[in-house]
Amino acid sequence: MILHKKIKIIILSAVVISSVAFVPIKKYGDKYERVRQRMVREQIVARGIKDQKVIQAMLDVPRHLFVPENQERMAYEDRPLPIGEGQTISQPYIVALMTETLDLDESMSVLEIGTGSGYQAAILSEIVKEVYTIEILESLAIKAKNTLSALGYTNISFKIGDGYLGWEEKAPFDAIIVTCAPSNIPKPLEKQLKEGGRMIIPLGGSITQELVLIEKRKGKLIRKEVSSVRFVPMVRNDGKRY
Ligand code: SAH
Numbered sequence: 001m002i003l004h005k006k007i008k009i010i011i012l013s014a015v016v017i018s019s020v021a022f023v024p025i026k027k028y029g030d031k032y033e034r035v036r037q038r039m040v041r042e043q044i045v046a047r048g049i050k051d052q053k054v055i056q057a058m059l060d061v062p063r064h065l066f067v068p069e070n071q072e073r074m075a076y077e078d079r080p081l082p083i084g085e086g087q088t089i090s091q092p093y094i095v096a097l098m099t100e101t102l103d104l105d106e107s108m109s110v111l112e113i114g115t116g117s118g119y120q121a122a123i124l125s126e127i128v129k130e131v132y133t134i135e136i137l138e139s140l141a142i143k144a145k146n147t148l149s150a151l152g153y154t155n156i157s158f159k160i161g162d163g164y165l166g167w168e169e170k171a172p173f174d175a176i177i178v179t180c181a182p183s184n185i186p187k188p189l190e191k192q193l194k195e196g197g198r199m200i201i202p203l204g205g206s207i208t209q210e211l212v213l214i215e216k217r218k219g220k221l222i223r224k225e226v227s228s229v230r231f232v233p234m235v236r237n238d239g240k241r242y
Contacts, residue, residue, distance in 0.1 A: 039076040057126035066119040102175040113163030114179035118144030134163035166192040182234040182242035202231040
């Protein structure tokens with residue numbers, strides 16, 4: 001009888017454990033899992049993000065590993081955070097919104113301007129085939145590359161340089177995401193966007209900008225304003241703003 005009961009408990013707990021294992025977040029199994037789930041629920045899903053691929057990527061990528069160690073505990077808060085060199089990692093919701101707006105799938109090749117911490121590149125990498133990312137500040141680019149390789153991402157290519165010019169040899173891109181703000185659309189990026197492709201870019205002043213979705217149709221650019229945002233400026237090698 002007791003044995004029977006024991007077996008029953010074992011079977012029951014096996015069922016519970018296997019259903020827990022199906023919670024899709026298991027990938028990195030870290031101490032921030034719960035906090036990350038809450039971030040996704042309260043900041044991402046509650047605000048209307050619906051693309052399951054984006055939601056899954058936000059659940060899977062350990063955001064706390066992309067911020068300086070002394071900021072780790074704030075990594076899942078509803079705000080951008082400093083990552084050194086006067087630069088920031090975007091607020092989680094903005095990362096999700098920009099990614100969803102691009103309407104990505106696993107066949108695509110995407111260009112990112114402004115690698116920063118590498119967090120946005122990781123999110124993209126989970127969803128698309130190839131990610132190309134450009135960062136103008138060498139120290140950030142190296143750090144991001146180290147973080148991403150340590151996590152095992154293999155479909156991200158890095159370039160240190162001026163992202164205004166894009167990445168001619170790898171063009172055209174299905175989508176382009178610009179995470180620093182110029183005042184106008186960089187011409188080279190416009191050229192490197194595939195016919196039918198989408199670009200998301202903050203455009204405007206040095207403090208606040210409008211997040212704009214650009215679609216290339218029959219060689220023409222169609223613009224749609226998405227939201228008001230604050231990004232760090234897109235700069236030239238001499239530090240002056242584009
Ligand atoms: N996507 C990043 C956030 C980027 S912050 C993340 O997920 O963490 C914007 C970044 O754009 C900064 O790192 C800044 O150095 C970079 N940047 C500014 N001007 C640039 C340019 N012309 N080319 C490439 N990167 C640029």
